[in-house]
Amino acid sequence: SAVISQKPSRDICQRGTSLTIQCQVDSQVTMMFWYRQQPGQSLTLIATANQGSEATYESGFVIDKFPISRPNLTFSTLTVSNMSPEDSSIYLCSGAGEPTDTQYFGPGTRLTVL
Amino acid sequence: SQKIEQNSEALNIQEGKTATLTCNYTNYSPAYLQWYRQDPGRGPVFLLLIRENEKEKRKERLKVTFDTTLKQSLFHITASQPADSATYLCALDINSGYALNFGKGTSLLVTP
16 A cells, blocks of 8 residues: 655645645555545546656646646645635545555645635 | 436444445446545545446455446445444546546444
């Protein structure tokens, strides 16, 4: 199994600013993902973080708003840019890969935008 | 569009009974289906994975069934305990890859 940590665990930000969330995996994983969980809702996939190349975004999410980096197999960042109150959510990082198909999730970053 | 539906109402059961949670999906041909547990303020924790060619899988007090004809999975917790109280999420693969689509989850409360 993999242990995933995220920083920060929570933050309160002002409208129009940006926040970068870090995700660290304790072992190599094939895939890393970023999800969003809005209050009372389930997880929605934002993008797949690809090592050394541009992330693959799901419908409704764009690189200008959510730039993602993955410089190596165990680390990724998600930036929430030009934030508005609608971006208030929990952002979760996950890792997956061989030999199982399961995903391991970080504890999440609780973001509040005022 | 692809949809995953889980019981929206919370499930309250007495300790020792069997909890049964339902996951239905439409417009999907998943390669596998997974169940996760999520506690408040925490990320989901993997419980069980069942593949399209499997009908049932067990792990300790947990059992999952998968009916690709009915497009339904049932998740059972036998001899339930108050510590089993949590939200349980059903998830299906996206295009046979590792990325997942999640249902909204069902909240389970086990009372002594």
